[in-house]
Amino acid sequence: MFNKDFIFGVSTASYQIEGYPFVDNKELSIWDEFVSKKGNIIDNSNGNVVCESYKKYKNDVKLLKELNVKSYRFSIAWTRVIDKFNNVNQKGLNYYINLCKELRKNNIIPLVTLYHWDMPLWLDEIGGFLNDEISDYFAFYTDVVTKALNGLVSDYITINEPQCIIHLGHRVCAHAPGKKYNTKEILHAIHNLLKCHGKAVSVIRKNVLNSTVGIAPCSRPIIPVCEANQLLYEKCKEKYFELKNDFEFPNTVSIYSDPIFLGDYPKEYYEIFKDDLPNITKEDLLLISQKTDYIYQNFYSGTYFDLDKSNKLIQKEFINGYPEGNIDWLQVVPKALYYGPKYLYERYKLPIIISENGFCNVDFISLDNKVHDPQRIDYIKRYLMELEKVSKEVPIKGYFYWSLLDNFEWNSGLKKRFGLVYIDYNTGKRIKKDSFYMYKKLIKNEGL
Numbered sequence: 328m329f330n331k332d333f334i335f336g337v338s339t340a341s342y343q344i345e346g347y348p349f350v351d352n353k354e355l356s357i358w359d360e361f362v363s364k365k366g367n368i369i370d371n372s373n374g375n376v377v378c379e380s381y382k383k384y385k386n387d388v389k390l391l392k393e394l395n396v397k398s399y400r401f402s403i404a405w406t407r408v409i410d411k412f413n414n415v416n417q418k419g420l421n422y423y424i425n426l427c428k429e430l431r432k433n434n435i436i437p438l439v440t441l442y443h444w445d446m447p448l449w450l451d452e453i454g455g456f457l458n459d460e461i462s463d464y465f466a467f468y469t470d471v472v473t474k475a476l477n478g479l480v481s482d483y484i485t486i487n488e489p490q491c492i493i494h495l496g497h498r499v500c501a502h503a504p505g506k507k508y509n510t511k512e513i514l515h516a517i518h519n520l521l522k523c524h525g526k527a528v529s530v531i532r533k534n535v536l537n538s539t540v541g542i543a544p545c546s547r548p549i550i551p552v553c554e555a556n557q558l559l560y561e562k563c564k565e566k567y568f569e570l571k572n573d574f575e576f577p578n579t580v581s582i583y584s585d586p587i588f589l590g591d592y593p594k595e596y597y598e599i600f601k602d603d604l605p606n607i608t609k610e611d612l613l614l615i616s617q618k619t620d621y622i623y624q625n626f627y628s629g630t631y632f633d634l635d636k637s638n639k640l641i642q643k644e645f646i647n648g649y650p651e652g653n654i655d656w657l658q659v660v661p662k663a664l665y666y667g668p669k670y671l672y673e674r675y676k677l678p679i680i681i682s683e684n685g686f687c688n689v690d691f692i693s694l695d696n697k698v699h700d701p702q703r704i705d706y707i708k709r710y711l712m713e714l715e716k717v718s719k720e721v722p723i724k725g726y727f728y729w730s731l732l733d734n735f736e737w738n739s740g741l742k743k744r745f746g747l748v749y750i751d752y753n754t755g756k757r758i759k760k761d762s763f764y765m766y767k768k769l770i771k772n773e774g775l
């Protein structure tokens with residue numbers, strides 16, 4: 328059982344739920360541009376309508392209230408609140424002010440993500456993360472938001488999943504802006520992204536009384552096939568943080584989290600990238616490593632490993648009989664919520680909040696007009712059992728299910744459903760799935 332102060336919540340993100348991308352003087356974002364090119368999104372869908380949360384936010388809050396969540400994590404669209412001349416757009420800001428007021432009225436704590444991938448297009452056109460002034464633009468945006476939401480919001484996440492921003496946006500190019508970078512450019516972009524985080528932390532600390540702040544990376548824990556083997560455990564942990572000059576390096580844990588939590592890039596970084604290093608100063612590292620309050624982390628899946636006869640790690644396919652996620656990367660590996668937090672805590676020693684965890688399912692409206700999703704219920708329970716187990720060893724402060732609503736799953740489009748609430752994209756109707764009622768019960772502390 329989690330204790331009374333444990334934060335149960337749900338997460339969403341602006342582009343994935345809001346709709347209405349062309350109203351109230353909103354600027355275009357890289358996602359508005361990316362979805363307009365045929366072939367970029369599997370089903371050629373986009374976020375133009377989705378859940379219409381821009382207009383229906385009161386309905387969202389009603390659902391949150393019924394669920395009884397302590398906190399709601401959502402993100403702000405930079406493009407709604409700042410225009411391309413870097414002026415404040417009050418109309419867009421009002422949306423977030425009203426949403427936060429509605430949350431507070433209902434005793435729900437807003438947890439605001441400042442950047443969940445929807446970069447202003449004008450900023451991308453002047454270099455995006457390769458522009459050395461981006462951290463100043465981000466600081467200005469953070470200043471505007473924190474002042475506007477003063478008294479309503481004290482909990483901030485600066486950036487969501489830096490790994491996906493860089494790896495999917497600039498290496499694999501499956502996400503916006505889909506601009507390929509070479510190794511030198513990637514390292515440069517990562518450093519500027521970390522400086523954005525650092526400057527935002529300074530602004531939040533200056534503007535917000537009793538603030539909490541963090542960043543929300545994602546990771547896929549390396550899972551030992553058997554629990555009792557200490558050598559296997561140590562090797563799996565080492566692999567989880569390992570940094571190599573390979574295709575996957577923009578996707579690793581330590582290249583982002585070591586500078587933030589330990590004050591510098593991993594030792595091997597300077598050696599393996601010696602020909603491509605960005606300009607890194609002592610001041611940068613101090614800026615980036617300012618104190619944060621939590622380790623937020625998004626966990627969905629994991630990969631099993633074992634030792635071979637010469638004690639080398641080998642990957643293991645594991646048929647565990649659990650439900651299968653309806654998206655290629657989502658293997659159901661509940662132990663991710665045991666080993667992931669443990670590895671992170673042992674290295675970075677801060678309390679942990681799971682900022683996302685969720686299941687993608689083939690959901691549909693049954694003949695009884697309900698949406699039955701036993702697979703998602705099974706997933707949530709199994710993962711939370713592991714989280715409960717690790718919470719005896721590691722301080723775990725909260726868990727946010729991804730997502731409140733079915734929404735636009737980036738390049739995978741609208742058919743990939745993660746929500747506790749089903750969205751009928753033809754009618755806009757919202758239907759609470761069975762998992763909604765299960766999560767509600769669980770929050771009421773009726774147990775797993």
Ligand code: NOJ
Binds near residue numbers: 343625683737
């Ligand atoms: C990670 C991202 O933060 C979120 O935007 C996405 O929809 C979910 N995980 C599921 O892929």
